[in-house]
Amino acid sequence: MDKIRLLLTLITIAIVVIPIVGMLLAYQDNLLGLFVPPEITETADALFGGGGDNGPGLEPPTMVGEPEYDEETGTFSLSFEYTNSFPIDITINSLSGNIKCAEHHFTLGNASLNEAVSIDAGETGTLTVIGKWTDAAKRHFQNEHPDEEFVDVVLADLAVDISGIQIQMDENEMGEMQVPNPAY
Amino acid sequence: MNSILTKFNWFGLAGGVTTLLVIAVSLVYPWWQLTVGDDLLTVNASPVNMNLGFLDTSFTIPFILALNIVSILTLVASGIAMLIYSLIPRKSYSEHLLGFGYKKPLFTVLFFVIGLLVTTVICQAVLSLNIPLMGSATSTVPIPFVSGITLTVLLSAGFQWSFWLAIVAAGLCIAARLYHKKVASTPSAMTVK
Secondary structure (H helix, E strand, C coil): HHHHHHHHHHHHHHHHHHHHHHHHHHCCCHHHCCCCCCHHHHHHHHHHCCCCCCCCCCCCCCEEEEEECCCCCCEEEEEEEEEECCCEEEEEEEEEEEEEECCCCCCCEEEEEECCCCECCCCCCEEEEEEEEEEHHHHHHHCCCCCCCEEEEEEEEEEECCCEEEEEEHHCCCCEEEEEEECC | CHHHHHHCCCHHHHHHHHHHHHHHHHHHCCEEEECCCCCCCCEECCCCCCCEEEEEECCCCCHHHHHHHHHHHHHHHHHHHHHHHCCCCCCHHHHHHHHHCCCHHHHHHHHHHHHHHHHHHHHHHHHHHCCCCCCCEEECCCCCCCCCEEEEEEEEEEEEHHHHHHHHHHHHHHHHHHHHHCCCCCCCCCCCC
């Protein structure tokens, strides 16, 4: 009976010691790799701009083309290009933000993505954002910018939902852009 | 009828079979799963198999793999010991087998739950990441070297059916220990540690 007890004790010790010691020996030249495999480091670098091959990581979208304004409906549309610098395909589920007058910081309206857009890794996709000037915005254009064909605005409080991850950017991240003055 | 009931330790038999079943099941189905975003990142955790899934890529941490192997071997030894004991519960060495086998599934479950709790507390303290054990939560993720951007992720987590199966296996093994008093009729039977 003592032999069985001894055998069971030895089995218990061997079960615990052999795999751990074996793994330690396998990684004795790279103990960090025992806890952080290189694949994780490479992926984190690619995602957050640590020198990955696919770019610097998070980048704000850039506005392309001229904004369009429909006088009848009071709606406007803006187009942005977004380069997917992530090493994975992504889907932009939503994008929304407030349009503010760059000079007076007056909120002119809000804008949102008209439909979800899927962009493959490394590719650039076009996002069409639509919005509507508020009545107060129209008055602001008439009162503060009556002689300007284009008005400088910023897209503030930009919120983007990329594959379930919400990214909130400061207004400075988007920079200034020009929109046609509906009161001109 | 009574002799059939006490000839074998049926709880031990069921516990041993369930323990071995838990190992097989846990290789495929995690005990606990954490999903980040729209299945962007998944953490599949169990004492038998733990990996990080990033879309189609799966990462395994070597040290965790070593602990997984320890758990697999421990549960295999426990299951086999419980099966052998259950079929011959009145042999003099059977109580050693019972003592060796019945606690391991319970300890495995306990260590797993404690490990999860400690990990989530560490993530909360060090990374300010609020990882739920069950249910969903949003958490703000710090982005190194980037300012002016706040990144919020939806984290969904929950225990899977394989975890509850492991609890059943642990319960059956404990029941086998309690039932042993009825099965072991020999007065010279040794006390199980």
